[in-house]
Amino acid sequence: MHKALVMEADACTGCHQCEMMCSYGKVGAFNISKSVMDITAFDGGALNVPSTCTQCEGAWCMVVCPVQAITVNPATGAKEVSAEVCVGCKVCTIACPFGAINYDPDSGVVTKCDLCGGAPMCVEACPTTALAYMAEDSTGYEKMRRHAVMSAGLPEGTA
Amino acid sequence: MSWTGKILRVDLGAGTCTSEPLNMQWANDYMGQRGLATKYLVEETDPKVDPFSPDNKMIFATGPLTGTIAPTSGRWSVVCKGPLTGAIACSNSGGFFGAELKNAGWDMVIFEGKSASPVYLDITNDKAELKDASDLWGKSVWETETELRERRGDPDVRVASIGLAGENGVLYAAVVNDMDRAAGRSGVGAVMGSKHLKAVVVRGTVGVKVKDPMAMMKTSNAAKEILAENAVTGQGLPTHGTQVLMNVINEVGALPTRNGHDVQFDGAHDISAEAMAEVRESDGQANLVSNHACFGCPISCARRSKIDPTHFTVKDKPKYQIVSGGLEYEAAWALGAANGVNDLDALTYANFVCNEQGLDPISLGATIGAAMDLYKVGAISKEDTGGHALEFGNTEAFVAMVEATARGEGFGKEIGQGSRRLCEKYGHPEFSMTVKSQEFPAYDPRGIQGMGLTYATSNRGACHLRSYTVASEVLGIPEKTDPLVTEGKAGLVKAFQDATAAVDSSGTCVFTTFALSGEDIAPMVDAACEGDWSVERFVEVGERIWNMERQYNIAAGFTGADDTLPERMLKDAAKTGPAEGKVNGLSEMLPEYYQLRGWDDSGVPSAETLARLGL
Numbered sequence: 001m002h003k004a005l006v007m008e009a010d011a012c013t014g015c016h017q018c019e020m021m022c023s024y025g026k027v028g029a030f031n032i033s034k035s036v037m038d039i040t041a042f043d044g045g046a047l048n049v050p051s052t053c054t055q056c057e058g059a060w061c062m063v064v065c066p067v068q069a070i071t072v073n074p075a076t077g078a079k080e081v082s083a084e085v086c087v088g089c090k091v092c093t094i095a096c097p098f099g100a101i102n103y104d105p106d107s108g109v110v111t112k113c114d115l116c117g118g119a120p121m122c123v124e125a126c127p128t129t130a131l132a133y134m135a136e137d138s139t140g141y142e143k144m145r146r147h148a149v150m151s152a153g154l155p156e157g158t159a
Numbered sequence: 160m161s162w163t164g165k166i167l168r169v170d171l172g173a174g175t176c177t178s179e180p181l182n183m184q185w186a187n188d189y190m191g192q193r194g195l196a197t198k199y200l201v202e203e204t205d206p207k208v209d210p211f212s213p214d215n216k217m218i219f220a221t222g223p224l225t226g227t228i229a230p231t232s233g234r235w236s237v238v239c240k241g242p243l244t245g246a247i248a249c250s251n252s253g254g255f256f257g258a259e260l261k262n263a264g265w266d267m268v269i270f271e272g273k274s275a276s277p278v279y280l281d282i283t284n285d286k287a288e289l290k291d292a293s294d295l296w297g298k299s300v301w302e303t304e305t306e307l308r309e310r311r312g313d314p315d316v317r318v319a320s321i322g323l324a325g326e327n328g329v330l331y332a333a334v335v336n337d338m339d340r341a342a343g344r345s346g347v348g349a350v351m352g353s354k355h356l357k358a359v360v361v362r363g364t365v366g367v368k369v370k371d372p373m374a375m376m377k378t379s380n381a382a383k384e385i386l387a388e389n390a391v392t393g394q395g396l397p398t399h400g401t402q403v404l405m406n407v408i409n410e411v412g413a414l415p416t417r418n419g420h421d422v423q424f425d426g427a428h429d430i431s432a433e434a435m436a437e438v439r440e441s442d443g444q445a446n447l448v449s450n451h452a453c454f455g456c457p458i459s460c461a462r463r464s465k466i467d468p469t470h471f472t473v474k475d476k477p478k479y480q481i482v483s484g485g486l487e488y489e490a491a492w493a494l495g496a497a498n499g500v501n502d503l504d505a506l507t508y509a510n511f512v513c514n515e516q517g518l519d520p521i522s523l524g525a526t527i528g529a530a531m532d533l534y535k536v537g538a539i540s541k542e543d544t545g546g547h548a549l550e551f552g553n554t555e556a557f558v559a560m561v562e563a564t565a566r567g568e569g570f571g572k573e574i575g576q577g578s579r580r581l582c583e584k585y586g587h588p589e590f591s592m593t594v595k596s597q598e599f600p601a602y603d604p605r606g607i608q609g610m611g612l613t614y615a616t617s618n619r620g621a622c623h624l625r626s627y628t629v630a631s632e633v634l635g636i637p638e639k640t641d642p643l644v645t646e647g648k649a650g651l652v653k654a655f656q657d658a659t660a661a662v663d664s665s666g667t668c669v670f671t672t673f674a675l676s677g678e679d680i681a682p683m684v685d686a687a688c689e690g691d692w693s694v695e696r697f698v699e700v701g702e703r704i705w706n707m708e709r710q711y712n713i714a715a716g717f718t719g720a721d722d723t724l725p726e727r728m729l730k731d732a733a734k735t736g737p738a739e740g741k742v743n744g745l746s747e748m749l750p751e752y753y754q755l756r757g758w759d760d761s762g763v764p765s766a767e768t769l770a771r772l773g774l
Contacts (some may be wrong), residue, residue: 012449013450013452013456013459014451014452015452015453015454015456015459016258016454016455017230017453017455017457018229019228020455021228022378023366024228024372027366028368028372029226029228029364029366029367029368030227030366030367030368031262031364031366031367033315033363033364033366034364034366041480043448043463043481043483043772044337044338044339044450044463044482044483044484045452045461045463046448046449046451046463046482047449063697073772074388091536111315119489124380125228125458127230127386127387128457134565
């Protein structure tokens with residue numbers, strides 16, 4: 001079974017460590033403008049929402065690509081862009097409902113999360129529990145458990 | 160390597176922006192940020208310059224670790240000669256602006272001269288130009304930042320600007336970035352205003368490279384683990400922010416209260432971290448909304464707060480009924496305990512106003528406290544204060560003074576001059592709790608002896624961030640010392656001063672030093688920068704910087720006689736708490752400190768010391 005990248009806005013402090021690590025993996029420099037993970041801040045950072053590609057099973061980006069530049073990595077389930085094949089037509093950026101694939105004018109191709117081959121660097125960098133990499137069939141269970149604790153009126157963190 | 164190797168020189172008189180190579184010899188000797196910018200200032204300006212003269216320069220500086228994966232890599236500094244003190248000024252800020260400037264490819268920006276009319280500097284990577292800011296002059300920090308972001312049409316730009324305080328020459332005006340992070344102390348915002356520079360807006364997409372990326376990741380991850388496991392940086396600061404200290408310092412008997420008349424405040428709990436988290440009746444919310452991180456910071460000590468919408472300070476004022484930068488310990492103390500005010504929402508409002516108009520809450524709060532002392536003895540009256548009974552604990556009068564100072568109106572003009580000038584003007588210089596004209600921060604030197612020496616010898620005037628011996632004397636970091644004894648404090652202060660000068664020059668935050676030592680930080684600098692950065696070299700750079708700043712101040716006219724404390728700290732004993740009956744024993748510490756520094760009896764660095772440090 002593949003693993004999925006899970007993002008929890010409640011735990012995100014907006015520090016951008018994930019974006020720095022992501023950009024390092026993508027372009028070899030700490031440069032959050034090149035990160036494919038993005039943090040959107042609300043209320044001046046009181047709420048921070050991390051977002052990136054969730055690796056759709058029937059990925060719109062992959063379906064619409066006219067040159068088959070996007071393929072599935074069987075090991076991780078990630079939809080990966082081949083920089084050699086991509087022609088920079090940007091149709092995938094229009095097709096993606098989440099805006100998780102974007103064109104990089106410096107390289108002339110689109111860029112998106114590839115799960116770093118199965119060891120996402122953003123997860124390693126995150127100093128809180130905002131990012132996790134877990135079995136794709138259990139991403140909701142942690143939330144359900146927290147909701148159960150809350151419903152039972154027990155203190156946060158009760159096992 | 161982690162220096163970009165480029166500095167931007169902005170001649171405000173000529174209206175030009177030019178790129179020049181960084182002096183790598185100086186970078187090797189002074190690292191970056193505080194040290195490197197001060198070296199440029201020392202080399203390029205006369206220490207006797209009028210701080211508001213076009214001949215004073217102002218430098219925005221990043222460090223070699225700014226913008227890297229190193230934890231707390233969002234730090235940057237503003238360096239100039241300070242108008243409050245007449246000494247070297249170096250104010251350090253977090254947020255996101257510094258990392259953006261580094262990402263645009265600049266180690267520093269040097270501002271020189273003065274523009275004939277208001278301007279702002281617009282930077283996108285290697286393109287930089289001055290633009291007209293006539294329509295921004297008179298606007299607040301909040302308005303300016305919002306307007307520039309909209310004008311650029313890019314939500315990712317970062318802005319540093321001044322509000323009305325900087326424009327009006329308030330001697331402790333701040334430069335504020337990212338709405339509520341500030342290069343707060345010593346009046347760097349007033350120098351910016353004197354140059355008619357309203358703001359700097361920057362967008363950087365070049366990125367930051369380091370010498371050895373794998374070593375950078377390894378050393379940064381090791382540092383992050385230590386920070387996460389430490390009780391202060393892993394639990395106390397993320398949960399409570401710096402406000403974790405309010406009840407602690409009050410119990411220690413070192414919370415300066417009512418302009419230093421007392422060392423404990425009966426209203427301390429009301430303005431503490433614990434109070435910020437309490438749910439209020441009116442709207443079922445707490446003052447504290449969440450914590451927040453600066454760029455690259457795993458600690459996330461910053462607070463986001465919302466004032467009770469029914470509170471008298473914000474009722475019918477929607478612009479303050481927002482979530483914004485909440486109280487930190489220094490602000491809560493200065494605006495609260497120093498004035499005997501225990502109204503949490505009033506203090507939060509005052510803090511919002513400080514962010515909005517660019518004021519240092521420490522100097523503002525402490526100066527209002529001094530004014531209350533003047534009012535108490537009848538040196539000023541309602542005629543001076545615009546009809547306000549400026550008594551200790553009078554929340555309404557306190558709020559009125561904050562607003563008047565921010566707007567530059569009425570008695571606010573006097574408060575805007577700082578407590579030393581205010582108290583001298585009204586005949587009671589002894590009421591001013593300052594060193595080198597800069598107001599004390601939130602630790603009473605009678606209850607924490609090392610902080611007396613810290614304030615007396617700080618190169619930028621009274622300051623806790625030059626050698627935070629509270630870490631040792633109260634928190635037991637790196638080892639516990641008795642806060643009530645003077646023995647051993649000279650060495651402690653020197654060690655903290657040198658280490659802090661190095662950290663302040665690296666691009667990381669001094670708060671990491673609750674958990675990290677030079678043994679952890681120097682390897683990150685070594686991974687980022689060319690040359691071998693050993694712990695010994697790291698600390699030696701700190702000592703070199705300290706002595707360079709001292710030399711600057713001596714050339715500016717300061718002497719050993721300025722390394723002192725107000726008489727209230729030296730003669731009036733603490734009335735309550737563990738320090739009851741104690742005064743600060745500065746005279747027991749200062750001679751030993753000079754000796755350890757390699758300075759003569761009058762506090763002048765010896766020729767041998769200067770030669771040893773290559774000065």
